[in-house]
Amino acid sequence: EAKDQTMFTKRGKKRRKTTVGWRFKVKWDNGTTQWVPLSLLKESNPVDLAEYAKASKIDHEPAFNWWVPYTIRKRDRIIASVRSRVRKNTHKYGVEIPTSEAHAIELDRKNGNTLWQDAWRKEMHNVSVAFEILEDGQKAPPGWKKSSGHIVFDVKMDFTRKVRWVKNGHLTPDPETSSYAGVVSRESVRIALTYAALMGVDVLAADIRNAYLQAPSSEKHFIICGPEFPLEHQGKVALVRRALYGGKVAGRDFWHHLRHCMTHLGFESVRADPDVWRRAATMKDGTEYYEYVLLYVDDTLVISENGERVLREEIGKFFELKEESIGPPKIYLGGRLKKVQLDNGTQCWSFGSSQYVCTAVKNAKDFLAKRGEKLPAKAATPLPAGYATEVDSSQELEGEEASYYHSIIGILRWIVELGRVDINVEVLMMSSHLALPRRGHLNAVFHIFAYLKKHHNAIMVFDPTDVDFDQSCFKEEDWSYSIYGSEDMKEELPPDMPKPRGKGFTMRAYVDADHAGDLVTRRSRTGYIVFLNNSPIYWMSKKQTSCETSTFGAEFVAMKQATKYLKRLRYKLQLMGIPVEGPAYVFGDNQSVLANTSNPGSTLKKKSNAIVYHYVCEGCAKGEWITGYINTIDNIADLFTKCLGGAKRWKFI
Numbered sequence: 001e002a003k004d005q006t007m008f009t010k011r012g013k014k015r016r017k018t019t020v021g022w023r024f025k026v027k028w029d030n031g032t033t034q035w036v037p038l039s040l041l042k043e044s045n046p047v048d049l050a051e052y053a054k055a056s057k058i059d060h061e062p063a064f065n066w067w068v069p070y071t072i073r074k075r076d077r078i079i080a081s082v083r084s085r086v087r088k089n090t091h092k093y094g095v096e097i098p099t100s101e102a103h104a105i106e107l108d109r110k111n112g113n114t115l116w117q118d119a120w121r122k123e124m125h126n127v128s129v130a131f132e133i134l135e136d137g138q139k140a141p142p143g144w145k146k147s148s149g150h151i152v153f154d155v156k157m158d159f160t161r162k163v164r165w166v167k168n169g170h171l172t173p174d175p176e177t178s179s180y181a182g183v184v185s186r187e188s189v190r191i192a193l194t195y196a197a198l199m200g201v202d203v204l205a206a207d208i209r210n211a212y213l214q215a216p217s218s219e220k221h222f223i224i225c226g227p228e229f230p231l232e233h234q235g236k237v238a239l240v241r242r243a244l245y246g247g248k249v250a251g252r253d254f255w256h257h258l259r260h261c262m263t264h265l266g267f268e269s270v271r272a273d274p275d276v277w278r279r280a281a282t283m284k285d286g287t288e289y290y291e292y293v294l295l296y297v298d299d300t301l302v303i304s305e306n307g308e309r310v311l312r313e314e315i316g317k318f319f320e321l322k323e324e325s326i327g328p329p330k331i332y333l334g335g336r337l338k339k340v341q342l343d344n345g346t347q348c349w350s351f352g353s354s355q356y357v358c359t360a361v362k363n364a365k366d367f368l369a370k371r372g373e374k375l376p377a378k379a380a381t382p383l384p385a386g387y388a389t390e391v392d393s394s395q396e397l398e399g400e401e402a403s404y405y406h407s408i409i410g411i412l413r414w415i416v417e418l419g420r421v422d423i424n425v426e427v428l429m430m431s432s433h434l435a436l437p438r439r440g441h442l443n444a445v446f447h448i449f450a451y452l453k454k455h456h457n458a459i460m461v462f463d464p465t466d467v468d469f470d471q472s473c474f475k476e477e478d479w480s481y482s483i484y485g486s487e488d489m490k491e492e493l494p495p496d497m498p499k500p501r502g503k504g505f506t507m508r509a510y511v512d513a514d515h516a517g518d519l520v521t522r523r524s525r526t527g528y529i530v531f532l533n534n535s536p537i538y539w540m541s542k543k544q545t546s547c548e549t550s551t552f553g554a555e556f557v558a559m560k561q562a563t564k565y566l567k568r569l570r571y572k573l574q575l576m577g578i579p580v581e582g583p584a585y586v587f588g589d590n591q592s593v594l595a596n597t598s599n600p601g602s603t604l605k606k607k608s609n610a611i612v613y614h615y616v617c618e619g620c621a622k623g624e625w626i627t628g629y630i631n632t633i634d635n636i637a638d639l640f641t642k643c644l645g646g647a648k649r650w651k652f653i
Contacts, residue, residue: 130217147223183275190538205327212250258295280498291310390518395439397442524543524554559593
C-alpha cells in the first residue's frame with residue numbers, strides 16, 4: 001500500500017526498498033511454468049521485468065517504484081548511446097542515397113534523370129522470379145509464416161545506382177539448423193593466381209547474375225505485396241520460392257545449391273578450403289594438372305587452360321552469368337587484378353588496391369573538410385615517428401566520432417587484406433583501441449591516410465619464378481639419434497590427398513618478434529610472412545598472448561606460430577593436388593633459437609618454452625621445415641613487428 005512505501009529512520013523519511021510478497025508465473029522455453037520470486041527475476045531480467053511492470057501498470061507498487069524508473073532510464077541511456085555510434089550515411093561517392101521510394105523519385109526529379117527509378121524497376125523485374133503471387137483473396141498454405149521486405153539503395157564504385165529488395169530476415173524466427181555459408185579465402189586466391197602463372201594457364205572470371213534468386217528457398221515464408229510491386233499485385237499474398245537477400249538462410253541455400261551443381265560437373269571440394277574446387281585435367285601438350293574454380297558468393301574465378309568453356313558451357317548451364325563479366329578478371333574483391341610482365345619476361349598476376357585506397361582517402365579528406373581540417377602534409381611513414389598508441393592519454397572519442405573511428409579502421413583492415421602489407425602493423429596497433437578510441441588515435445589514423453595518399457599506387461605481384469637464395473645457412477641434420485629418432489618421424493600426409501599434378505613451389509617463411517614492444521603490458525609482437533616461390537601468400541602481425549621474459553622466449557613463440565601456419569599451408573597444398581616436395585625454409589634472426597631448432601642434440605627444460613621448442617624441432621625432424629639464419633638487416637619480417645622508417649622500410653617495400 002501507499003503507506004508502506006516509506007519508512008522512518010534516525011535521519012528522517014526514506015523510501016522503502018523491498019521485493020517481499022511478489023512472485024511471477026514464468027513460462028520457460030520448454031513450455032513448463034514456474035512461480036519465481038520477484039527478487040530473483042529482478043536480478044536476472046531487470047529490463048524485461050521493468051517493461052512488464054510498466055505495461056501492467058503495477059510500477060507504482062512499493063516493490064517496483066524504487067527501481068523501475070531507474071532501470072527504464074538506464075535502458076534509454078544505453079540505447080541512445082548505441083544509436084549515436086551508428087553512422088548514418090547520406091552520400092556515397094558524392095551521390096545522395098535515397099531513404100525511401102518516394103525520396104528516390106524526388107532525387108530523380110531534382111537531378112533531372114530517372115537513374116534511381118530505372119534501378120528500382122530493374123530490381124523488381126529481377127526479383128519477381130522469387131515470388132509465386134496468389135490470386136486475389138487466396139491465403140497462404142498451412143505452415144507458411146508471414147515475412148516482409150524493404151528496398152535498399154546503394155551506389156557502386158562506377159557510380160551505377162543499385163537497388164535491392166531485401167527480406168526482413170531479422171523479423172523471422174531463427175533457423176533450427178546451421179545457416180553457415182562459406183567463401184574462398186584470400187590466401188587461396190593468391191595461391192591460385194601464382195599457380196596459374198607457374199603452369200601458364202588462363203585465369204577467367206565471371207559474376208553470377210542475381211545469385212541468390214537462382215537457388216530454391218528452404219524456408220516457408222510469404223509476404224503481402226507492397227507499393228514497390230506493380231499495381232496489379234499490391235495487397236496480394238506472394239509465396240517466397242527462391243532465396244532472397246536478407247533471409248537468415250539465403251546464403252546457405254545458395255551455397256548448397258552451388259555446391260550441388262559443382263559436384264554434378266565433376267569438381268571436388270578441397271577440404272582445406274571448401275570453396276576451392278579442383279578437377280583433374282590435361283593440357284594440350286600432355287601435361288597433367290588440376291583446374292580450379294574459386295567461389296566467393298557470386299564471384300567465380302576459374303584457373304584452367306579451358307576457362308571460358310568451363311564458365312560458358314558448364315557453370316553457365318546451371319546459372320545465368322553476366323555476359324560483360326566473363327573474361328580475364330579486372331576487379332576482384334575490391335582490388336584491381338592485372339597481368340604484368342616482369343623484367344625476366346615472366347608473365348604473372350598483380351593485385352592493386354589503388355582505386356579503393358583513393359576512395360578511402362577522399363572520404364577521410366571530406367570528413368576533415370567538414371571540420372575545417374586537412375590530412376597531414378608530410379607522412380613519410382604510416383605513423384608519426386616515436387608515436388606509441390598504448391600510452392596515448394588524449395581525450396576519449398564519443399558518439400559519431402567513435403563510430404567513424406570504427407568504420408575507418410574496418411576500411412584500413414580491408415586495405416591490408418588487399419595487399420598493403422606496408423601498413424599492416426600500424427593498422428593492427430590502431431585496431432587494438434576500438435573499445436576506447438582517443439583523439440590522438442584518430443589523428444594517427446589520419447596520418448596513415450596521408451601516407452596512403454602519397455603512396456596509393458602500390459601493387460602486389462604474384463611472381464612464380466624459382467627462388468634464388470643462399471642455402472648454405474640451412475644444414476640438413478641427422479635426427480635419427482635425437483629423442484625423435486626412435487619414433488620414425490615422417491610428415492603425416494592427408495589420407496584423402498589426391499595425386500599431385502603439375503609443378504610445385506619452394507616455400508619460405510621469414511619470422512621475427514619485437515620483444516616487450518608494448519609499453520603498457522610489455523607483451524611482444526609476432527610477425528612473419530610466407531612466400532611460395534617469389535609470391536607473398538600470407539602475412540601476420542599479432543601481439544603475443546603471454547608476456548615473455550626474454551628475447552629468446554618471444555622469438556621462439558614467433559617461430560612456433562609461423563611453423564604452425566606452414567603446417568596448415570602444406571596441408572592445403574597437398575589437398576589441392578599441388579606437389580609439396582622438400583621442407584619449407586624458415587628464416588630467423590635469433591641465433592639462440594636457430595641453434596636450438598637445428599641441433600638434434602639440444603635440450604630445453606623451461607616448460608613454457610619447451611612446448612614450442614619440441615613443436616618446432618619435431619617439424620624439423622619430419623622434414624616439414626628447416627630453420628636458418630638471416631641478418632636482421634635483411635629480415636623482411638621486421639616490417640610486421642614494429643613501425644619501421646627510413647631506408648630499411650623502403651628496402652622491404
